[in-house]
Amino acid sequence: DTAVSQTPKYLVTQMGNDKSIKCEQNLGHDTMYWYKQDSKKFLKIMFSYNNKELIINETVPNRFSPKSPDKAHLNLHINSLELGDSAVYFCASSQDVWRGAQETQYFGPGTRLLVL
Amino acid sequence: DAKTTQPPSMDCAEGRAANLPCNHSTISGNEYVYWYRQIHSQGPQYIIHGLKNNETNEMASLIITEDRKSSTLILPHATLRDTAVYYCIVRSNSNSGYALNFGKGTSLLVTP
Numbered sequence: 001d002t003a004v005s006q007t008p009k010y011l012v013t014q015m016g017n018d019k020s021i022k023c024e025q026n027l028g029h030d031t032m033y034w035y036k037q038d039s040k041k042f043l044k045i046m047f048s049y050n051n052k053e054l055i056i057n058e059t060v061p062n063r064f065s066p067k068s069p070d071k072a073h074l075n076l077h078i079n080s081l082e083l084g085d086s087a088v089y090f091c092a093s094s095q096d097v098w099r100g101a102q103e104t105q106y107f108g109p110g111t112r113l114l115v116l
Numbered sequence: 117d118a119k120t121t122q123p124p125s126m127d128c129a130e131g132r133a134a135n136l137p138c139n140h141s142t143i144s145g146n147e148y149v150y151w152y153r154q155i156h157s158q159g160p161q162y163i164i165h166g167l168k169n170n171e172t173n174e175m176a177s178l179i180i181t182e183d184r185k186s187s188t189l190i191l192p193h194a195t196l197r198d199t200a201v202y203y204c205i206v207r208s209n210s211n212s213g214y215a216l217n218f219g220k221g222t223s224l225l226v227t228p
Contacts, residue, residue, distance in 0.1 A: 004159075033215065041201070043160065045215035056215055090159050105216060107159030 003027050004108035006091050012114045013081055021076045021111045023091030031055075032074035033092040033105065034066060043090070049074050050096075081115045088112050120204045125223040128198075134191040136222050138204030141185040148207050149180060151189045152216070153200040160203070160218070163189065194226045 004025045013019055025032060033056075034046040048056035052068040063079045078085060091108040121139040128134040140149065150165040164171055164178045166187075171178045177190040191198055203221040 035216075042220075043154075043216075043218035045217075048215060058215075092159070104162045104165070105160075106162065109159050110157075 004091055004093055004106050006089075006108040006111050008111060009109065010112050010114075012116065014116055015081055015083060017081050018077070018079045019081060019113075020078070021089055021091075021113070023074050023076070023108060025072055025091075025093040025106070025108075027093055027095075027106060029093040029106075030071055030096045031094045031103070032068065032071075033094075034074065034076050035090040035092060035107075037088040037090060037110070039087070047074075047076075078113075083115050086113055086115045120206055120219055122202075122204050122219065122222045124220065125225070127225050127227060128191075128194045130196055130226055130228050131193055134189075134194040134198065134224060134226070136189040136191075136202050136204075136224065137186065138189070139186045140204070140206050143184050143206055149178065149184075149187050150205040150207055150216070151176070151178065152203045152205065152218075153198075154203070154221070155197075155200040160216075163202075194224075196226050196228065198224065199226045200224060 007022045011019060031050045033048045035043050036046050037043045045058055046060050047066045049068045065077045066074060068074045088110045090110050092105040094103045094105045148165050148167050151163040152160045153163055154160045164173055164176050166178045166180055180187045201221040201223050203218050205216055
């Protein structure tokens with residue numbers, strides 16, 4: 001079974017549309033993350049949730065809204081998609097953020113978003 | 117978190133040891149050294165981490181110098197499947213939310 005899964009794997013859409021990416025982890029972890037990898041391959045944190053509560057919200061446009069219905073799921077909703085949103089989005093999870101620097105993160109396979 | 121410096125690319129022959137260096141000269145006492153890798157079109161994968169002592173697991177060994185200013189990730193018998201971008205990351209408990217700060221990494225090419 002896949003530990004961290006994302007759907008869809010590929011997403012092609014038009015500018016101005018609203019889309020969602022789903023993430024699920026079956027590791028029993030308390031903390032989940034969303035990262036963005038741009039065309040230059042830089043990976044940057046967007047959001048982090050611990051026990052369904054937001055703990056990181058980097059400088060991300062408010063068109064991006066994470067939603068955590070339960071500890072095992074962290075979905076990413078994007079409104080009014082723009083060309084610059086084209087990227088690969090990775091979900092990750094870790095056991096417990098409060099172990100700090102000892103915490104290992106496990107990543108999903110990524111969702112490749114292309115905005116036309 | 118302390119900044120890290122890695123060579124942009126390295127080559128290694130299949131079956132040989134791959135030694136990937138990382139410089140973290142500004143590391144402080146409570147900061148850990150982590151290594152992740154990203155194989156093409158996949159999500160990053162945890163490899164190993166350490167604080168002061170050398171560490172070994174089924175994937176790799178991590179050698180940290182005594183002054184902790186640099187480290188080396190060793191893949192003892194590189195295979196073609198080890199071709200990936202390798203990221204050296206220094207993390208501290210002061211990083212709010214404990215996100216990983218990925219740099220540019222080292223692109224390792226394992227050749228037949």
